[in-house]
Amino acid sequence: MINTKVTLAGVELKNPVMTASGTFGSGAEYGEFIDLNRLGAVVTKGVANVPWAGNPTPRIAEVCGGMLNAIGLQNPGIDVFVKRDIPFLQQYNTRIVVNVCGKTTEDYLEVVERLGEEPVDFLEINISCPNVKEGGIAFGQDPKAVEAITRAIRERAKQPVIMKLSPNVTDIGEMARAAEAGGADAISLINTLTGMKIDIKRRCFVLANKTGGMSGPAIKPIAVRMVYQAACAVKLPIIGMGGIATAEDALEFIMAGATAVSVGTANFFNPYATVEIVEGIEKYMQENGVTDMTELIGCVK
Amino acid sequence: MEKNKKTGKWKQKVPVISQECLASGVYSMWIEAADMAAAARAGQFFSLYTKDASRLLPRPISICEIDREQGRLRFVYRVVGAGTKEFSRYCPGDDITVLGPLGNGFPVEEDPKRRAFLVGGGIGIPPMLQLAKELSCEKQILLGYRDELFLNREMERYGNVWLATEDGSAGTQGNVLDIIQEHGLIADVIYACGPTPMLRALKEYAAQNSMECWISLEERMACGVGACLACVCQSKEVDRHSHVHNKRICKDGPVFAAWEVEL
Numbered sequence: 001m002i003n004t005k006v007t008l009a010g011v012e013l014k015n016p017v018m019t020a021s022g023t024f025g026s027g028a029e030y031g032e033f034i035d036l037n038r039l040g041a042v043v044t045k046g047v048a049n050v051p052w053a054g055n056p057t058p059r060i061a062e063v064c065g066g067m068l069n070a071i072g073l074q075n076p077g078i079d080v081f082v083k084r085d086i087p088f089l090q091q092y093n094t095r096i097v098v099n100v101c102g103k104t105t106e107d108y109l110e111v112v113e114r115l116g117e118e119p120v121d122f123l124e125i126n127i128s129c130p131n132v133k134e135g136g137i138a139f140g141q142d143p144k145a146v147e148a149i150t151r152a153i154r155e156r157a158k159q160p161v162i163m164k165l166s167p168n169v170t171d172i173g174e175m176a177r178a179a180e181a182g183g184a185d186a187i188s189l190i191n192t193l194t195g196m197k198i199d200i201k202r203r204c205f206v207l208a209n210k211t212g213g214m215s216g217p218a219i220k221p222i223a224v225r226m227v228y229q230a231a232c233a234v235k236l237p238i239i240g241m242g243g244i245a246t247a248e249d250a251l252e253f254i255m256a257g258a259t260a261v262s263v264g265t266a267n268f269f270n271p272y273a274t275v276e277i278v279e280g281i282e283k284y285m286q287e288n289g290v291t292d293m294t295e296l297i298g299c300v301k
Numbered sequence: 302m303e304k305n306k307k308t309g310k311w312k313q314k315v316p317v318i319s320q321e322c323l324a325s326g327v328y329s330m331w332i333e334a335a336d337m338a339a340a341a342r343a344g345q346f347f348s349l350y351t352k353d354a355s356r357l358l359p360r361p362i363s364i365c366e367i368d369r370e371q372g373r374l375r376f377v378y379r380v381v382g383a384g385t386k387e388f389s390r391y392c393p394g395d396d397i398t399v400l401g402p403l404g405n406g407f408p409v410e411e412d413p414k415r416r417a418f419l420v421g422g423g424i425g426i427p428p429m430l431q432l433a434k435e436l437s438c439e440k441q442i443l444l445g446y447r448d449e450l451f452l453n454r455e456m457e458r459y460g461n462v463w464l465a466t467e468d469g470s471a472g473t474q475g476n477v478l479d480i481i482q483e484h485g486l487i488a489d490v491i492y493a494c495g496p497t498p499m500l501r502a503l504k505e506y507a508a509q510n511s512m513e514c515w516i517s518l519e520e521r522m523a524c525g526v527g528a529c530l531a532c533v534c535q536s537k538e539v540d541r542h543s544h545v546h547n548k549r550i551c552k553d554g555p556v557f558a559a560w561e562v563e564l
Contacts (some may be wrong), residue, residue: 022529029528029552032310045530053545058521060531065355067523074530076544216357268524269350269357271312271400 002285003292004278006040006259008237009160009185011121013040013095013260016293017250017278020241020264021046021099021124021164022071026085027092033271038278041095043262044085046126048101049110051077056208061197066216066243067265068195070209073101073129078114086118095121097162101129105149109156116158123159125149128166128191129213140166140191143178150182160185162239165230167219168194172226173233180234188239188262189230190223215265217243224256231257231298245273247280257298309340310526312348312400317391318373323451326380327424328389329365332397335372340402343367343409343431344494344517344556347401348525349376351384359400360384361522361551363494365427365452366434377427377452403525404555407492407515410438416488418443419460420477420503422495426452428517432492433459441486445477445499478502489513497564504559514559520550527552535563 004015018041024030027042036042054074061068075081081098089096098120102108112123127140127149139145150163163179165172167190179187192213197206223242230238240258244250245266253261266273281293290296318331337347341364348359366375380386391397407428410417415438421429422445430452433440440460444453447467456462463480464472473480477499480486493503494517507514520532533547538561540548548554548562 023524025528029524029526032526033312051544053547054530054533054543057531057533059533060358060521060523060529062356062358065357067357069523069529069531071530074533074543074545074547076542080544217354265357265523268529269359271524271526 002282002290004282004285006293006297008239008259009122009162011095011160015040015278015281016254016258016260017274017281018097018239018260018262019043019267019274020262021126023264023267026081027089030267030271030274034275036092036094038275039094040260041097041121042089042092043097043124044081044089044099045075046073046099046101046129047075047078047081047111048073048103049078049107051075051080058206058208061206061212063195063197063214063218065218066214067268068197068207068212068214069192070207070212072209073126075101078111082114082118086120090119097122097124099124099126099164101126105152108149108153112153112157116156120159122162122186123153123157124162124164124188125153126164126191128164128168137166137168140175141169143174146175146178147182150179150184154183162186162188164191165189166191167222167226167242173229176230176234176236180236184236186237186239186259187230187234188241190219190226190242193219193222215243217245217249219243220249220252224252227253227258228256244277245270247277247284250277250281251284251296254296255298255300259297310401310403312398313337314396314398317393317395317397319393320389320391322389323377324449327377327449327451328380329375329377330388330391331373331375332399333372334374334399337399337402338367338369338372338374341367341374342402342406343435344407344428345402345404346555347374347376347399348403349388350398350400351387353383353387356384358523359525360388361403361519361525363428363517363555364402364431366431379424400525404551405553407432407517407556409435410490413437413439415439415490416441418481418486418488418491418493420491420493420495420499421445422477422499423447425493425495425499425517428494429492430455441488443477443480443486445495446471476502478506481506491515493517500559501564504564507559515556516559516562517555518550518557518562519555522551525551537561537563
């Protein structure tokens with residue numbers, strides 16, 4: 001008998017496998033391929049106080065072992081989201097994590113307060129999107145700003161607050177400590193790494209936004225390293241992500257110090273990735289005599 | 302893993318049956334996929350996966366033909382990069398992983414008295430073949446090429462075919478609209494797939510002549526199933542998903558009524 005349950009900020013997840021925001025919508029599209037009940041949690045696409053149209057196309061580009069995206073946080077806004085997406089997710093026996101984005105502190109707070117009475121298990125605060133000029137990353141690259149927005153949100157939030165950190169910083173430990181100082185209940189990392197691709201035939205940028213966030217298997221070693229550094233810097237539980245495509249990848253993050261993991265870009269090339277990772281972790285535990293998931297968390301020092 | 306076939310789309314490794322070069326850089330590949338062929342409709346597409354793990358994303362390729370009796374699907378595609386180059390090297394006996402069928406497909410006109418233009422430009426021509434097979438109305442098939450022809454002989458089985466080439470080597474010199482003018486053709490409905498300037502011109506032509514017009518769009522895609530919001534097009538009306546003016550080509554399309562999208 002193995003126990004795959006993990007506890008994140010006092011909330012129990014049936015297993016540590018979550019989805020990465022922006023890669024999974026609110027679950028409806030991938031619910032046609034997998035049973036959402038199998039997931040530890042579904043993390044939604046970022047939602048703002050009002051609808052956002054996002055960036056012009058092309059919004060994505062493939063790169064070796066990964067991809068760049070500059071979607072620009074297109075979303076329907078909180079009104080549609082609470083009426084449509086939350087009731088959809090409530091049909092399933094999985095935890096609901098709502099990713100929140102904004103251009104100003106007030107934008108974030110408006111969404112956080114609207115979600116206060118909703119059946120949502122966690123709020124994940126996106127202060128690290130590299131693809132929108134205002135908000136997002138503006139908050140995520142300065143430790144003082146990270147601490148201030150974390151504190152402002154923590155004061156108003158009814159649910160545990162996960163701060164999603166940017167890897168586009170010199171010292172991830174400093175950012176993790178800033179989130180901890182601001183009262184975060186957990187941190188998630190890494191968001192995408194800012195990248196660029198140039199079309200040499202047409203002599204132009206491939207993405208309309210010029211730069212995009214890099215994700216996919218190619219970034220995994222960087223992400224594992226940052227999760228390890230963050231785990232060394234703070235006591236907060238960590239949700240690790242960045243290039244996870246297999247159970248082996250997920251286990252690396254867990255051993256580096258992550259309590260849970262998020263699967264992102266892998267959904268695009270394997271719609272069954274999340275459930276395959278859940279099953280692969282169970283298999284690893286059985287084959288290696290691990291009875292409790294918690295034995296593996298941060299076991300590599 | 303048990304693939305859920307009830308929802309009508311899934312990912313599967315299937316055998317390649319044939320591979321043929323139709324013109325410079327244009328290939329025709331048949332795959333054996335009985336359940337997928339049974340589920341597929343004209344105007345839908347499949348995500349095709351390369352075997353090279355460094356190329357993560359599937360290539361969205363439109364369906365050229367569906368052979369439901371033999372349980373086969375045909376893709377006619379242009380080699381534009383390393384991924385499609387890899388597909389073109391697959392031989393009978395190789396396998397390929399595909400996901401689909403994806404997207405909405407063309408609405409199929411049942412009224413035999415109506416007259417349709419089926420318009421294909423360049424690598425937008427292939428989806429017109431399956432559509433031509435499924436439409437029971439009067440079909441006028443207009444095909445635009447840069448120079449080398451492909452699929453034009455096969456189209457002749459299903460309707461009257463007119464050609465246009467940029468260099469004038471076959472048919473009308475010019476584009477598909479030049480065909481309509483030169484031959485004084487008329488129709489009630491347009492189905493089209495091809496480069497954006499062609500679709501834009503057809504949209505305008507349809508509006509001027511009060512015609513129904515269906516166009517199939519393309520854009521760089523990641524997920525192909527409506528989750529990532531990469532492949533959006535500007536829509537006239539607020540979209541149902543994000544409540545802005547961005548319809549998802551992979552999920553809400555790839556076929557749209559011309560009036561509903563801004564080109």
